[in-house]
Amino acid sequence: MRPTHQIMSIKDTAKTILCFGDSNTWGARPDSDERYPRSVRWPSVLQKLLSDDYEVINEGLVGRTLVANDPAKPYRTGVTHLTALLKTHEPVDLIIIMLGTNDVKVMYNLSDDDIAEHLEQTIKLIREEKESLPIIVVCPPAPVTPKEGEIDSRMARAPEIFKILPKLFKEVSEKSGCIFLNAGDYISSSYVDGYHLDAEAHVKLASAIRDIIKTIKF
Numbered sequence: 001m002r003p004t005h006q007i008m009s010i011k012d013t014a015k016t017i018l019c020f021g022d023s024n025t026w027g028a029r030p031d032s033d034e035r036y037p038r039s040v041r042w043p044s045v046l047q048k049l050l051s052d053d054y055e056v057i058n059e060g061l062v063g064r065t066l067v068a069n070d071p072a073k074p075y076r077t078g079v080t081h082l083t084a085l086l087k088t089h090e091p092v093d094l095i096i097i098m099l100g101t102n103d104v105k106v107m108y109n110l111s112d113d114d115i116a117e118h119l120e121q122t123i124k125l126i127r128e129e130k131e132s133l134p135i136i137v138v139c140p141p142a143p144v145t146p147k148e149g150e151i152d153s154r155m156a157r158a159p160e161i162f163k164i165l166p167k168l169f170k171e172v173s174e175k176s177g178c179i180f181l182n183a184g185d186y187i188s189s190s191y192v193d194g195y196h197l198d199a200e201a202h203v204k205l206a207s208a209i210r211d212i213i214k215t216i217k218f
Contacts, residue, residue, distance in 0.1 A: 010054075011052050011053060014052060014053055015054050015094065016093050017046070018085065018086070019042075019056060019057060019058050019095075019096045019098070020095055020098070021059070021061075022060060022061060022098070022102055023060065023061075024098065025041070025042065025043060025059070025098055026041070027040065027058075030194075031190075031193070041058060041202060042197075042203075043056050043058040044058070046209055046213075049206060049210040054213075059085055059089075063076040065099065065103045066099050066100065066122050067122065082122065083125065086129050092133060093134070093218050094216065095126060095133060096136045096138060097122065097136070097137050098183070099122075099140070100115055101140045101143065101158075101195055103115045104143070104161045105157075106156055107154065112161045112164045113168065115168075119137065119169060120175075120176065123135060127176075134216055135178040136178065136212060136213075138205075138209070139166045139181070140183050140184075141187055141189045141201075142158060142159065142184060142188075143155045143158040143189050143195040144191060144195075146191055146192060147192075152193070152195060155195055162184075166182045170182070179212055183208075186204050188201070
């Protein structure tokens, strides 16, 4: 017997939304090394909220940065694969960038200005491929100190950097003609591990992004 559940049918005329992010877009759980089910991840929640007039594509990758390079895992450098992703999913009608959490890691030794400059480089790369493509820049919520234990040693510099990073991301977004959303105004990182999102945060983030998308004239 065939399963009775229904899969959402995306219209051929649907607008394509590309969600370009790290583990919090991918759907990493704060309480384990596992991934949330599809229904929990914010791009999937966004798909449900927008219905079949849109196709929401999850291009989240654990550990992804904007421009910073990990020699041991070069595939995590965002700009390295961004052009390929834009071409893979053509035609893309909107891209959502939610990166920056991994960029604050001690191993990269980046300042807040460095990370903001890397965001600007990422936006310029997109503009070179598709000049008029709408871009939503989402500044991720700041990493926090878990209720049990200390902040992840890799994120030791995060509290200081995130004091100014949302402001810098907003400035870059406005300068570049992008829409800006400070996720920290709506959600916080989980106090379980300090830098991933809980299920409720995924829903709240998707709702905030949905409200912005509904204002865009494609």
